[in-house]
Amino acid sequence: MAFQAVKGTRDFYPEDMAIRNWITEAWRRVSIRNGFVEFDGPVLEYLDLYRVKSGEEIVSQLFNLTDRAGRQLAMRPEITPTLARMVNAKINSLPRPIKWFSVPRLFRAENPQKGRLREFFQWNIDIIGGEEGISDAECVFTAIDALQELGLTAGEAQVRYSSRKLLSEVLKAAGLSAESVPGMLAVLDKRSKVPAEAFAEMLAGAVTDEAIRPKVLAFLEGSSGTGDLPQELQSLKNEPIEQALAELKTFQKALDAFGIADWCKYDVNVVRGLAYYTGIVYEVFDAAQSLRAVAGGGRYDNLLEVLGGPKVGATGLGMGDAVLGILLEEKGKRPVLTNRLDAFVISGLEGQDASAVLSLAAKLRRGGIICDYSARSANVGKLLKEANRRQARYAVILSGPSAGLKDLGTGQQVDVNVAELVSDPRRFLV
RNA sequence: GUGGGCGUAGCUCAAUUGGCAGAGCAUCGGGUUGUGGUCCCGAGGGUCGUGGGUUCGAGCCCCAUCGUCCACCCCA
Numbered sequence: 001m002a003f004q005a006v007k008g009t010r011d012f013y014p015e016d017m018a019i020r021n022w023i024t025e026a027w028r029r030v031s032i033r034n035g036f037v038e039f040d041g042p043v044l045e046y047l048d049l050y051r052v053k054s055g056e057e058i059v060s061q062l063f064n065l066t067d068r069a070g071r072q073l074a075m076r077p078e079i080t081p082t083l084a085r086m087v088n089a090k091i092n093s094l095p096r097p098i099k100w101f102s103v104p105r106l107f108r109a110e111n112p113q114k115g116r117l118r119e120f121f122q123w124n125i126d127i128i129g130g131e132e133g134i135s136d137a138e139c140v141f142t143a144i145d146a147l148q149e150l151g152l153t154a155g156e157a158q159v160r161y162s163s164r165k166l167l168s169e170v171l172k173a174a175g176l177s178a179e180s181v182p183g184m185l186a187v188l189d190k191r192s193k194v195p196a197e198a199f200a201e202m203l204a205g206a207v208t209d210e211a212i213r214p215k216v217l218a219f220l221e222g223s224s225g226t227g228d229l230p231q232e233l234q235s236l237k238n239e240p241i242e243q244a245l246a247e248l249k250t251f252q253k254a255l256d257a258f259g260i261a262d263w264c265k266y267d268v269n270v271v272r273g274l275a276y277y278t279g280i281v282y283e284v285f286d287a288a289q290s291l292r293a294v295a296g297g298g299r300y301d302n303l304l305e306v307l308g309g310p311k312v313g314a315t316g317l318g319m320g321d322a323v324l325g326i327l328l329e330e331k332g333k334r335p336v337l338t339n340r341l342d343a344f345v346i347s348g349l350e351g352q353d354a355s356a357v358l359s360l361a362a363k364l365r366r367g368g369i370i371c372d373y374s375a376r377s378a379n380v381g382k383l384l385k386e387a388n389r390r391q392a393r394y395a396v397i398l399s400g401p402s403a404g405l406k407d408l409g410t411g412q413q414v415d416v417n418v419a420e421l422v423s424d425p426r427r428f429l430v
Numbered sequence: 431g432u433g434g435g436c437g438u439a440g441c442u443c444a445a446u447u448g449g450c451a452g453a454g455c456a457u458c459g460g461g462u463u464g465u466g467g468u469c470c471c472g473a474g475g476g477u478c479g480u481g482g483g484u485u486c487g488a489g490c491c492c493c494a495u496c497g498u499c500c501a502c503c504c505c506a
Contacts, residue, residue, distance in 0.1 A: 111502095379465085384464095387466070408467080
């Protein structure tokens with residue numbers, strides 16, 4: 001039987017690899033110029049690392065295995081727990097803020113669908129121990145910097161943000177018990193994803209108290225473009241709410257200062273599932289919102305502590321290659337990438353052995369020329385055909401002490417002395 | 431885990447009621463024994479996803495299975 005790639009995984013043929021590198025190199029370039037430094041960890045981690053962070057239900061959603069000593073291991077479904085583990089281990093010696101990025105290969109045991117695979121790459125940037133609000137805006141700025149680096153504009157991708165903290169505190173101030181808030185957040189997360197009636201039904205199921213429900217609805221429908229509470233809920237304001245509002249304001253002011261306010265919009269519906277977020281959260285979408293989120297992130301102030309470290313605030317985001325790749329493709333942003341050769345060396349003297357060709361190719365390569373050759377002895381027409389197939393810029397037709405440099409774009413050919421050519425190949429061939 | 435669409439050459443797809451598996455593109459070669467690309471000609475490449483069933487006969491009909499795409503659940 002013939003084998004094929006495992007479900008949900010991709011083969012990267014050279015042309016696919018060129019696109020992947022184009023994306024990941026943009027991520028790296030942008031990370032570095034925004035002051036982040038790269039890290040990576042193992043693909044295998046202890047399964048408990050994810051259990052502690054996300055609970056038992058995570059186990060069915062990732063690939064896990066038991067080693068021969070009985071250790072329960074998992075293929076990493078995200079890099080943030082690894083980051084937290086690594087930072088915790090050296091927290092006292094790392095200068096803050098810690099600004100790290102990574103482009104890990106991740107695995108999730110899910111059914112593949114559009115923009116969702118079992119194996120993928122995800123750019124992560126995180127700031128640990130930075131200024132609340134400002135660090136969050138800096139991550140958004142860096143994400144937008146990457147989108148622009150790849151050719152996307154404010155009309156093609158948009159950031160929508162809200163405050164998980166504000167939402168939680170308003171729910172509590174409206175009368176919801178603290179333990180019912182997480183379930184409520186899950187319901188609110190559905191608001192923009194299901195029909196209005198279905199949402200009303202879900203909400204009625206989640207909030208049975210007739211006195212509380214109108215307040216929740218008022219918050220969802222009345223929040224202004226800045227996130228401030230609608231008039232009728234002003235009386236709910238308490239210390240935590242004021243704090244969340246102040247953080248939101250700092251964030252917005254920073255977005256403005258970074259010059260990216262036109263990419264970003266407050267949207268009370270952004271909740272980010274059941275994740276570990278504790279403050280500002282945001283998602284990047286294609287403008288038409290026909291795809292799932294291109295990126296998502298937010299503040300997670302408890303994670304280091306949950307994993308056995310100190311309580312240090314953190315914020316970060318992840319951007320996967322799958323949805324981004326689809327968006328770039330749809331918008332026609334993907335460049336035509338070819339693996340071009342600078343030079344292709346062939347013999348102009350039929351019947352000779354290949355030594356002279358090999359020797360010249362070796363010298364050109366050492367001189368920094370992207371160079372390949374044909375060792376075949378054939379008529380020049382056939383060899384030029386091969387040079388053309390290989391998309392070489394120049395054919396180098398070697399004839400004893402001299403060589404013809406044929407520009408395969410223009411057809412122009414000049415003769416040069418081989419000794420002169422190898423002494424400074426870039427002068428002739430770049 | 432659930433539901434639906436689709437599986438024919440490397441790719442995109444044909445194949446009449448169930449009657450000899452085809453085309454374009456791509457690849458390789460030739461036209462062209464010292465000058466490529468365009469052009470012309472030719473070749474290789476298929477257990478029709480896999481297994482079973484119905485039939486004189488199955489790419490086509492039936493069952494199962496695998497894969498794939500899309501959606502649901504979930505989404506770190």
